[in-house]
Amino acid sequence: MTYASDVAALARKDLLLELRAKETLPSMLLFVIAALTIFHFALPSGTSDVAARGLLWAALIFTALLGLTRAFVAEREQSMFDALILTPVDRSAIWLGKAIAVFAFLVAAEVVALPAFAAFFHGLNGRTVAAVALADIGICTVGTLFGAMAVAGRARELLLPLLFLPMAIPIVVGGVGGYLWFLVLYDAIFALLSWAAFEYVVSEV
Amino acid sequence: MSIHLKLPALAAACTGLFGLALALALFYAPEDADQGLSQRIFYIHVPLALTAYASFGWGAWKALRYLRTRDERADLESYVAIHQGVIFGALTLLTGSIWARISWGVWWSWGEDELVLFLVLFLFYCAYFMLRYSVDPGPARANMSAVYALFGVVLIPVSFLAIRLSKQFIHPVVFKLAGPQMAGSQFLTFCVCLAAMLMLFATLYAIELAGKRLDRSLRELKELLT
Numbered sequence: 231m232t233y234a235s236d237v238a239a240l241a242r243k244d245l246l247l248e249l250r251a252k253e254t255l256p257s258m259l260l261f262v263i264a265a266l267t268i269f270h271f272a273l274p275s276g277t278s279d280v281a282a283r284g285l286l287w288a289a290l291i292f293t294a295l296l297g298l299t300r301a302f303v304a305e306r307e308q309s310m311f312d313a314l315i316l317t318p319v320d321r322s323a324i325w326l327g328k329a330i331a332v333f334a335f336l337v338a339a340e341v342v343a344l345p346a347f348a349a350f351f352h353g354l355n356g357r358t359v360a361a362v363a364l365a366d367i368g369i370c371t372v373g374t375l376f377g378a379m380a381v382a383g384r385a386r387e388l389l390l391p392l393l394f395l396p397m398a399i400p401i402v403v404g405g406v407g408g409y410l411w412f413l414v415l416y417d418a419i420f421a422l423l424s425w426a427a428f429e430y431v432v433s434e435v
Numbered sequence: 436m437s438i439h440l441k442l443p444a445l446a447a448a449c450t451g452l453f454g455l456a457l458a459l460a461l462f463y464a465p466e467d468a469d470q471g472l473s474q475r476i477f478y479i480h481v482p483l484a485l486t487a488y489a490s491f492g493w494g495a496w497k498a499l500r501y502l503r504t505r506d507e508r509a510d511l512e513s514y515v516a517i518h519q520g521v522i523f524g525a526l527t528l529l530t531g532s533i534w535a536r537i538s539w540g541v542w543w544s545w546g547e548d549e550l551v552l553f554l555v556l557f558l559f560y561c562a563y564f565m566l567r568y569s570v571d572p573g574p575a576r577a578n579m580s581a582v583y584a585l586f587g588v589v590l591i592p593v594s595f596l597a598i599r600l601s602k603q604f605i606h607p608v609v610f611k612l613a614g615p616q617m618a619g620s621q622f623l624t625f626c627v628c629l630a631a632m633l634m635l636f637a638t639l640y641a642i643e644l645a646g647k648r649l650d651r652s653l654r655e656l657k658e659l660l661t
């Protein structure tokens with residue numbers, strides 16, 4: 231088996247699991263719509279588009295967190311990690327497969343959330359959509375690695391936001407400001423680092 | 436054991452250097468024409484910040500050493516360095532806040548890059564302890580701590596860039612590529628203060644490390660006896 235087919239098999243497993251259980255994606259969808267509704271009431275009437283766009287990023291980061299918290303729960307509860315580590319695949323393939331699955335969930339949630347945002351608030355420009363797409367890569371790569379760390383601990387769901395939110399601050403800055411080059415830089419640096427580091431995170435679990 | 440000789444010597448040298456640094460900062464360095472006495476906090480605030488960076492960097496270096504050699508000592512050293520870094524970072528936030536209050540009349544200024552960066556780093560490295568104390572001791576914990584410490588040292592420049600991008604720039608720029616923008620006597624004072632602060636880090640690092648090692652040997656001894 232090649233690296234690519236390993237990754238594809240692992241990602242397909244997660245997508246198939248979600249298709250059967252329907253746990254993560256519906257909750258992410260409901261969460262993001264509820265969050266946007268709350269933001270509508272939290273913002274005073276007549277606020278600028280810029281303020282609304284900032285809240286879109288808050289909603290997206292927290293929605294992603296919801297998905298990331300669930301990402302490794304099945305592996306942990308069924309003791310799947312040991313089995314995955316015993317399989318003759320490169321460990322980073324486990325990370326990449328999971329990151330792709332999380333990315334798919336996040337994009338699916340955004341396909342609903344972005345039009346909803348455009349309808350609730352004052353439209354959406356192409357630059358924001360591009361920034362969201364780029365930010366998703368950074369969120370999923372770093373988030374998957376930290377998700378794997380968080381499930382090893384006792385605090386679990388509590389731990390991931392603490393680990394992940396400081397890392398997400400640069401993403402929010404790049405996203406709100408529309409600095410696409412900065413998001414590309416962030417994605418490249420942290421995707422590479424996560425890819426290289428994942429082996430150490432799971433090898434001793 | 437050499438540690439019995441090294442620690443008091445280090446502590447004595449640190450005290451002497453710190454006394455000299457304080458004397459220079461308070462009596463030797465000229466008064467700032469614009470800010471007056473309050474500018475002298477610069478000699479504490481900036482060395483604190485640089486020392487915090489140095490300890491995070493040192494922690495990441497030890498983390499890398501751990502991942503390469505699997506030496507348990509490197510894991511402990513990385514933890515102690517980051518622990519010291521968080522303390523220096525908290526003091527940077529505190530002194531920066533005091534300076535901002537006196538200079539600009541506000542306790543907190545989002546326009547000041549360094550303060551915001553330290554807030555981000557403070558949040559990040561506090562989570563390091565949450566991670567470390569949520570996982571049982573052992574190679575898994577050491578691995579995760581090391582990976583997290585390495586992420587931190589990469590996050591520093593990325594966050595700095597992000598904050599520069601996002602904020603209007605009102606922080607006084609003292610160090611430029613052309614060289615420090617201050618008088619020679621001020622620069623000398625600053626260098627001595629920085630050396631004293633780094634020495635303080637080295638001393639605290641050595642003390643905490645010695646304590647932690649002693650703690651570990653005691654535990655091992657206790658396990659052997661029971």
